Amino acid sequence: MSCGESKVVCVTGASGFIASWLVKLLLQRGYTVKATVRDPNDQKKTEHLLSFDGAKERLHLFKADLLEEGSFDPVVDGCEGAELIEPALKGTLNVLGSCVKVQSIKRVVITSSMAAVRFNGKPLTADVIINESWFSDPAFCEKEKLWYMLSKTLAEEAAWKFAKEKGIDIITINPGWVIGPPLQPTLNLTVELVLKLVNGTEKFPNDTYRFVDVRDVANAHILAFENPSASGRYCLVGSVKHRSESLFLTDVKMTSLSHQLTRHTPLEVSLKDTVESLKDKNFF
Ligand SMILES: NC(=O)c1ccc[n+]([C@@H]2O[C@H](COP(=O)([O-])OP(=O)(O)OC[C@H]3O[C@@H](n4cnc5c(N)ncnc54)[C@H](OP(=O)(O)O)[C@@H]3O)[C@@H](O)[C@H]2O)c1
Numbered sequence: 156m157s158c159g160e161s162k163v164v165c166v167t168g169a170s171g172f173i174a175s176w177l178v179k180l181l182l183q184r185g186y187t188v189k190a191t192v193r194d195p196n197d198q199k200k201t202e203h204l205l206s207f208d209g210a211k212e213r214l215h216l217f218k219a220d221l222l223e224e225g226s227f228d229p230v231v232d233g234c235e236g237a238e239l240i241e242p243a244l245k246g247t248l249n250v251l252g253s254c255v256k257v258q259s260i261k262r263v264v265i266t267s268s269m270a271a272v273r274f275n276g277k278p279l280t281a282d283v284i285i286n287e288s289w290f291s292d293p294a295f296c297e298k299e300k301l302w303y304m305l306s307k308t309l310a311e312e313a314a315w316k317f318a319k320e321k322g323i324d325i326i327t328i329n330p331g332w333v334i335g336p337p338l339q340p341t342l343n344l345t346v347e348l349v350l351k352l353v354n355g356t357e358k359f360p361n362d363t364y365r366f367v368d369v370r371d372v373a374n375a376h377i378l379a380f381e382n383p384s385a386s387g388r389y390c391l392v393g394s395v396k397h398r399s400e401s402l403f404l405t406d407v408k409m410t411s412l413s414h415q416l417t418r419h420t421p422l423e424v425s426l427k428d429t430v431e432s433l434k435d436k437n438f439f
Pocket of ligand 1: 167168169170171172173174191192193200219220222266267268269307329330332333334342343345
């Protein structure tokens with residue numbers, strides 16, 4: 156018997172890159188999934204979800220918008236867990252607000268980001284170890300015009316404050332740059348960048364990236380929900396590479412992380428699977 160048998164969980168933003176894998180793996184483990192999309196009539200957003208094994212019996216699609224207050228009330232009702240994939244500040248508080256209204260929710264797993272961890276102005280030399288105690292500094296993000304980092308940091312800070320005040324159990328998953336084969340027909344930002352680097356429409360920036368495979372990220376959400384002793388924040392990074400070297404797969408010494416995944420999908424496999432999937436979907 157799989158772990159999730161008879162359990163009901165909610166996944167927000169279900170048609171996205173990470174969420175699609177999460178829905179697939181949850182169904183595989185026997186969960187009943189209440190999945191939200193903004194437009195359930197848009198086949199491009201739903202067709203791949205409905206094709207997953209178990210979807211016919213255990214996947215229920217709901218229309219919900221993160222920015223509409225109360226939009227998630229009927230969705231989280233009866234769920235034991237909620238996995239928030241697209242939590243901008245208002246969306247996070249909106250879904251958490253729905254979660255506190257129902258007795259059934261045991262835990263909420265929020266997809267945050269390394270963007271909410273490492274942008275604090277500290278110099279990142281090779282001896283510096285980043286860990287889950289780090290928080291990006293909103294003032295620094297604002298000064299440097301790092302708007303995505305700012306929004307993820309504010310959203311996560313607000314989530315922890317809300318959870319403390321209302322006494323709900325939340326966990327954040329903080330992935331680095333997520334790559335891997337997309338299940339959805341459209342491309343999210345991070346996979347689109349792999350496509351552009353491979354087909355030469357984008358130049359390699361002089362920067363270091365913290366890669367992690369989408370399947371590892373989806374699994375981490377499930378482990379965080381299922382494991383009673385899980386708590387706090389989880390930084391998810393498989394490999395730290397200079398972007399240009401990531402496609403040639405040469406090891407480089409870079410800032411280390413105390414929580415690089417110990418058993419992660421190797422970067423070679425992630426990149427190969429990403430590129431093969433892009434070829435299969437005729438993106439080249
Ligand atoms: N990809 C990465 O490298 C990475 C790394 C760290 C953290 N993250 C975080 O992980 C999450 C998902 O990333 P992703 O790469 O999987 O993104 P994605 O493929 O672009 O998916 C985002 C999803 O969010 C939904 N969404 C956007 N605005 C919404 C709204 N107002 N109401 C309801 N749903 C809304 C979209 O749903 P509809 O289809 O219904 O429009 C879409 O399916 C984000 O929170 C991102 O910040 C991503």
